[in-house]
Amino acid sequence: MKILVCISSVPDTTTKINFTPDNKSLLTQGVQFIINPYDEIALTRALELTEKEGGKVTVITVGDHSTEPVIRKALAVGANDAIRVDAVPRDAFFTASQIAKAATENNYDLILCGHESIDYNGARIPSMVAEMLRIPSVTICKKLTIEGKVLTAEREIEGGKEVVECPLPAVVSASEGMAAPRIPNMRGIMSARTKPLAVTQAVDVPKLSEVIGYDKPQPRSTVQLIPADQPEKLIELLHTQARVI
Amino acid sequence: MSVLVYVEHSEGKIKKSSFEATTYGKDLSVMLNLPCVAVAIGNISAEELKLLGAYGASKVVHCNSPELSSFSAQSYAGAVASVAAEEKAKVVLLSASFSVKGMAPRVAVKLQAGFADGVISMADVSSGFKVRKGAFSGKAFANISMYSDIKVITISPNSYKILKGEGSAEVVINSYKPGAEENKVKVKETIRATDKISLPEAEIVVSAGRGMKGPENWGMIEDLAASLGAALACSKPVADAGWRPHSEHVGQTGVTISPNLYIAIGISGAIQHLAGVSSSKTIVVINKDPEAPFFKAADFGIVGDALEIVPKLTDAVKRFKAAH
Ligand SMILES: Cc1cc2nc3c(=O)[nH]c(=O)nc-3n(C[C@H](O)[C@H](O)[C@H](O)COP(=O)(O)OP(=O)(O)OC[C@H]3O[C@@H](n4cnc5c(N)ncnc54)[C@H](O)[C@@H]3O)c2cc1C
Numbered sequence: 001m002k003i004l005v006c007i008s009s010v011p012d013t014t015t016k017i018n019f020t021p022d023n024k025s026l027l028t029q030g031v032q033f034i035i036n037p038y039d040e041i042a043l044t045r046a047l048e049l050t051e052k053e054g055g056k057v058t059v060i061t062v063g064d065h066s067t068e069p070v071i072r073k074a075l076a077v078g079a080n081d082a083i084r085v086d087a088v089p090r091d092a093f094f095t096a097s098q099i100a101k102a103a104t105e106n107n108y109d110l111i112l113c114g115h116e117s118i119d120y121n122g123a124r125i126p127s128m129v130a131e132m133l134r135i136p137s138v139t140i141c142k143k144l145t146i147e148g149k150v151l152t153a154e155r156e157i158e159g160g161k162e163v164v165e166c167p168l169p170a171v172v173s174a175s176e177g178m179a180a181p182r183i184p185n186m187r188g189i190m191s192a193r194t195k196p197l198a199v200t201q202a203v204d205v206p207k208l209s210e211v212i213g214y215d216k217p218q219p220r221s222t223v224q225l226i227p228a229d230q231p232e233k234l235i236e237l238l239h240t241q242a243r244v245i
Numbered sequence: 246m247s248v249l250v251y252v253e254h255s256e257g258k259i260k261k262s263s264f265e266a267t268t269y270g271k272d273l274s275v276m277l278n279l280p281c282v283a284v285a286i287g288n289i290s291a292e293e294l295k296l297l298g299a300y301g302a303s304k305v306v307h308c309n310s311p312e313l314s315s316f317s318a319q320s321y322a323g324a325v326a327s328v329a330a331e332e333k334a335k336v337v338l339l340s341a342s343f344s345v346k347g348m349a350p351r352v353a354v355k356l357q358a359g360f361a362d363g364v365i366s367m368a369d370v371s372s373g374f375k376v377r378k379g380a381f382s383g384k385a386f387a388n389i390s391m392y393s394d395i396k397v398i399t400i401s402p403n404s405y406k407i408l409k410g411e412g413s414a415e416v417v418i419n420s421y422k423p424g425a426e427e428n429k430v431k432v433k434e435t436i437r438a439t440d441k442i443s444l445p446e447a448e449i450v451v452s453a454g455r456g457m458k459g460p461e462n463w464g465m466i467e468d469l470a471a472s473l474g475a476a477l478a479c480s481k482p483v484a485d486a487g488w489r490p491h492s493e494h495v496g497q498t499g500v501t502i503s504p505n506l507y508i509a510i511g512i513s514g515a516i517q518h519l520a521g522v523s524s525s526k527t528i529v530v531i532n533k534d535p536e537a538p539f540f541k542a543a544d545f546g547i548v549g550d551a552l553e554i555v556p557k558l559t560d561a562v563k564r565f566k567a568a569h
Contacts, residue, residue, distance in 0.1 A: 013497060014516055017384040026381075037498060092350070092360060115346075118382050118497060118520070122362050127318060127350035136429045137318055139347035142491070152433070156343050156492065158255070158445060160437030166430040173347075176498045177491055208359035208393040212375070214385045217523070223530070223540050228549030231558040234529065235565045237545060242527040244449070244506040245473065245565070 001055035001146070003046040004108040005079065006099055006129075007039040009063055009070040010119040023213040026119075028066070035070050037181070038114025040077075042172075044179035045144055046112050047078045053146065055109075056080045060102055062095045062202070064088055075192035076184035082195070087202035090210060092120075096128035097205045103133055108169060110151070115140045115173040123173070130171035138164055142177040248274035249334035251325055252285040252297065252305070253342060259285075259293055262340035262402045262446050264300050269367070269405045270338045271301025276370050279335060282306065283414065284328045286313050286321055291416045298414030300407070306332070308419045316344055317430045320423035322351035327421045329356055334395065336368075341399040342445065349399050359393035365404040365503075365524070382497050382520035401524075402446045403503050444493065447476030449506045452495060452522070454480035456511020456532065456551055460488040465555045466510065472562040478502070480512050496521035511551045514539025531555070 011017065012032040020027055035043070046057045059074045060083040061067050071082045085098040103111060111130075116123035123139070130137035142161070143154035149168050154161050156175065184192070226234045238245045250270035252263040267283060274281035283302040285294055287309070294305045308324045321344075329337050329352070337352060339345045341363050353360035361376045365386075369375040373390055376398060380387040444450065451470040457463065470477050477493055484494035495502055497520035507525035511532060512518060519542055522528070530543040531551050540546050547554055 011381070013382070013520070017381045019385075093353070096350075096354075120380055120387070121378075121382060121501070123346045124350040124353075124360060124362060127347050128354050128360075130319070131322070131351040131354040134426070137347060137351075138430060139318065140343055157435070157437070158342055158344075158443040159492075160435065161492070162432055162436070163434040164430050164432050170429075176494070206393075208357075209361060209389055209391045211387045212390045213388045214380065215388070216385050217383075220528070220542060220544055223543045223546045225546050225548060228547050228554055229557075231547070231554065231561040232564070234545060234547065234558065235561045238506065238527070238529070239565070239569075242506070242544065244527050245562075 001050060001053050001110065002106070002108045003050060003055060003057050004103055004106070004111045005039065005043045005046045005057060005059045006111065006113040006125060007043065007059050007061050007070065007074055008036045008117045009033045009061065009067040010036045010117055013118065017216070019214045023215060024211065033070055035073055036114050036117045038116060038174055040114070040181040041176070041178050042112040042114050042174040043074055043077060043079065044181050045174060047182070048179060049146055058083060058106070060085070060099055062087055062089050062098045068197070071197060072192045073184065075195045076188040077182050078188060080195065082197045084197060084199050085202050086199050091208060092122055092124035092128055093208050094205050096125050096132060098202055099125065099129050100132035101203050102200070103129065110146070110168055111171045113171065113173045115175045126171050126173040135169050135171065136166045137171040137173070138166060139173040140175045141172055142175055144172055144174070144178055247280050247282045247332045247334050248277060248336045248338065249329050249332055250281065250283045250302065251337065251339040251345070252283045253340065253345070254285065254287070254289045254293070257289055257293060259296065260446070261407070262342060264407050264409070265402065265405050266338050266340040266400055267297050267300040267302050268408045269400055273336060273338070273368060274301070277335065280304070282332050284308065284325055286324050288314055294416045295413045298412040299409050301410070302414045305414045305416045306419045307416055308421045310420060310422045312423050312428055315432050317428055318344070318347040318351060319430070320427045322348045322355060323423050323427050324421045325352050326355035328419060329395070337395070337397045339399045341401055345399055349397055353397040356395045356397065357393065358395040358397045359391040360397045361389050361391060362399045363401045364398050365401050367405070368398070379524055383523035401503055403448060403505060442474070442476040444476045444478060444500055445502055447502070447504050449473050449475035450478050450502055450504045451475045451508045451510070452478035452480070452512060453483065453510040454512030455482050458552070462552060463489070465552070465559065469555055469559045469562070472559050472566065480518055509539055510555060512539060513537050514542055
């Protein structure tokens with residue numbers, strides 16, 4: 001079984017976010033980049049599946065040279081090889097087009113992605129890639145098993161869950177619970193240095209949208225404390241001041 | 246030309262988030278000087294669909310072929326894209342539910358449209374077409390300019406005020422049938438707690454953390470939620486410990502919510518927790534530690550023992566509800 005795992009390099013959760021003076025991009029100085037946590041879950045599940053069934057795991061990222069540490073980390077965790085499409089992602093359509101192109105060239109049985117990235121929070125790539133390849137997709141999955149050429153997944157729906165079945169090839173997006181991320185060991189870290197990493201050129205696609213500026217939320221005004229023995233005071237404020245009840 | 250709104254339903258009833266999307270669609274269509282058309286898929290009555298007229302839809306297109314009776318991202322996206330082409334939609338609007346998140350990007354690819362997801366306010370159409378959404382897990386907002394002729398937008402639940410007027414929409418049947426290759430995902434089992442209020446759409450959420458000490462103390466949390474008509478949520482360690490189901494876990498690795506009111510009880514306010522809740526309009530924190538980081542992100546706070554405060558708060562809510 002050949003699995004492609006899409007990974008993105010994102011700022012560590014605990015980092016403070018700041019932007020360049022024109023507010024158009026993230027100020028990357030001093031920011032620690034990590035594998036997007038959901039992509040890490042997807043990668044781990046891909047490794048578990050190929051360890052059981054046999055096969056190969058390739059990771060792909062669309063990004064410039066600065067994303068290589070994150071690719072090496074994925075290789076250290078256990079991916080067999082990697083593809084880096086050398087371009088700064090512009091919008092989801094651009095990124096998905098690059099991944100779809102690589103997928104067409106290599107015929108994967110399964111494309112696994114994290115369900116969203118914690119920087120842009122879009123959840124767009126998996127479904128766009130699936131649509132470009134005209135194959136089925138199951139998104140926001142907490143469980144994934146494969147039996148022959150058919151996958152079974154448990155996906156989240158409002159107020160519950162749904163168990164679905166679908167033939168391969170397909171795209172699946174992973175959410176919390178599909179697998180517990182692994183920490184690379186010394187051997188993995190050593191071997192990651194020599195695993196193949198192909199750098200490819202991006203295909204050109206039209207620009208459909210772009211971020212024209214970021215800004216930060218207004219800080220909330222300081223908290224109004226209510227004495228513990230006056231809960232009715234809180235209710236009154238929620239009614240008259242916040243107008244939420 | 247038109248503004249097309251995708252309408253979701255559950256057990257034959259239109260979802261509240263779809264009334265919200267229809268109101269948004271109507272207000273946008275007025276600015277663009279276009280009619281607002283809705284599209285619904287699957288088993289739902291014409292009577293129910295007519296209700297959309299009161300929210301501003303002039304017409305509802307109903308795709309009701311038997312092949313579309315259960316959700317599949319691929320076939321539903323095909324139906325919406327096909328209706329969008331017939332109605333010459335300039336903008337396709339959807340409310341960002343779990344299912345829509347897997348379907349809207351497909352609609353965008355089919356229509357070669359620019360795509361923006363989780364939009365939190367009305368589009369700015371004064372020059373070009375601009376929308377605003379959350380980014381970096383609640384730590385920033387992104388302003389996006391869309392250049393394509395057709396735009397596909399999902400709106401974040403609870404971000405636009407529903408406005409109900411008068412009127413009834415005309416319902417027309419559309420016979421779109423997905424091809425076999427578009428209908429490969431088969432639903433084997435649906436497990437739904439129907440009595441529960443859906444967390445991503447809830448207007449009020451009562452959430453509790455490790456400060457509750459153990460699952461045996463959740464009765465009072467459920468009582469408070471019931472008194473407010475709120476959905477239940479929890480922090481990650483609570484779900485990890487099996488005190489509550491993972492579907493209630495909110496935060497960076499759980500569900501992201503933006504209710505009008507979020508009440509956090511015995512939750513410290515770690516950055517990963519805030520990532521999922523910080524866009525709530527009003528935040529109330531109950532914590533025995535006055536130094537808990539959550540107070541910095543809160544509008545109202547009570548310092549004290551939750552086990553004592555919560556039952557009293559529930560009584561106060563009940564008295565308030567009885568009086569109003
Ligand atoms: C990659 C990553 C992702 C994560 N994702 C998430 C996520 O999605 N969601 C999430 O919630 N967490 C997430 N976490 C975990 C997060 O960092 C915190 O550990 C977690 O949110 C803490 O949960 P808590 O507030 O319930 O517990 P604690 O941090 O233990 O806090 C308990 C709070 O209860 C208070 N308390 C104790 N007793 C009482 C009482 N009797 N009355 C009132 N208050 C009391 C205490 O003062 C304390 O503030 C993530 C962590 C990592 C590293």
